[in-house]
């Protein structure tokens with residue numbers, strides 16, 4: 086039985102929205118994945134069987150409170166990565 090964390094899909098998709106309004110200091114894959122990992126660690130997981138996951142995620146997107154929570158965590162994670170984890174090339 087496959088179990089997925091539906092929050093991953095919600096956060097990944099909202100990250101695309103987030104980036105339209107917020108210019109990341111660095112857009113490399115490492116920094117983007119750091120941001121997603123930090124945000125996901127701070128948000129409650131929403132485990133679901135993969136079959137129902139799709140419907141579940143649709144429901145999550147209509148939850149405005151959840152959306153604003155995710156956007157807030159993405160903002161804080163982006164700021165954190167910019168100031169603390171940004172790698173040097």
Ligand SMILES: [Zn+2]
Nearest residue numbers: 111113116172
């Ligand atoms: Zn980077």
